[in-house]
Amino acid sequence: MGQDLSTTSYAVLGLLTFEGPESVGMTGYEVKQRADRTLRFYWTAPAMSQIYTELARLARLGLVTTSFDGPDGRRDRRYRMSPAGWERLRAWQSTSQPEFPLLKHPVALRLLLGGISSPAAMSAMLTDYRAALAERRAELLAVRASLEGRPELAYPAMVADWGLAYYDSEDTIAAELSSRLVAGTEHDPSAS
Amino acid sequence: MGQDLSTTSYAVLGLLTFEGPESVGMTGYEVKQRADRTLRFYWTAPAMSQIYTELARLARLGLVTTSFDGPDGRRDRRYRMSPAGWERLRAWQSTSQPEFPLLKHPVALRLLLGGISSPAAMSAMLTDYRAALAERRAELLAVRASLEGRPELAYPAMVADWGLAYYDSEDTIAAELSSRLVAGTEHDPSAS
């Protein structure tokens, strides 16, 4: 009963809290969609199969209740938070102190090894990264827009703003590093 | 011979590139120390056991060469990049396009669920986060300082600057969100 859950378990449980108490619950499929819209930007969007695994685990622990709506229980199975789930989530959220964020940054990692490549290639990589960033930012901006003017979603809106600010900061840094690379090449006769 | 390596494999291989060609190579222990100083800030510092596992894999694939310096080959085993390793790393760095960075942000995740807690508690969490950020920043700043004025380490210096800018941006955002939380409470009679 008291064994620890992974952060992803709590994340999935947390997604369920945005259903009102009168809700019939969410299917695993819907949980996945919500994860893709929110969790993805500052955690991960777990694979479908993991969503089902987590939901099954939470149900086994009594943290969510599950109902069978379909004919044989293999379709439209819906999950809702249980009182124990609320309690457990609240305890996790307010008692445990969060670990430091983990960043896996393949672009920065490649830049570290810039010496085996050329400044021009590294600069191009940063330009590509900025394009990817812009795409991602647009996606998050759409999510943010859908949260506007809904006081009950003030926290998700704050997190979305956090994400937008992060993307902006990444863009600024990438632009600056890119010009630093170009500036270093400029006066070098081997560059052209 | 041609099967794909994980990014962490390339990261470990990449750490070896900072040894000059005249170097006798690095022990797994030294690779771990270097990972803790550099990789940790924008990738992960793999556990000791994984460093050894990766090094063994790279040796098996002929991407690093290994020498036995100790009496029984179980001590001071040193690894150096092989020509094949250089080639493989270069191909990875310049040919493959980097995935988008992955962020696992437990603080943002908890903030998303701020509704089940209080603005004051969330603000306190952000304050704690800013303290952790300051600590981390100081560590990275020390690394950055050791890179100063060494042209052969210009790329690592850029990556360190990236990290510092990221931490600064996180601090700014956390401060802003924190005051937004306090501002929302200020005029609320239930707050005091």
Add this chain to the structure above:
DNA sequence: TGTAGCATGTAAGCCGTTACATGATTGA
């Protein structure tokens, strides 16, 4: 009628961690 989307799961396998096991060297 067929295809896109809804819906649920199992199996195999990689990546990475913690725990465990072992032993040498250096310096207080």
Add this chain to the structure above:
DNA sequence: TCAATCATGTAACGGCTTACATGCTACA
């Protein structure tokens, strides 16, 4: 002589992904 640090690995296991397997429903 004792503790810290250097040094190398194996074992067990958790988390997560991809691939696979299955079938319904809505709509063009």
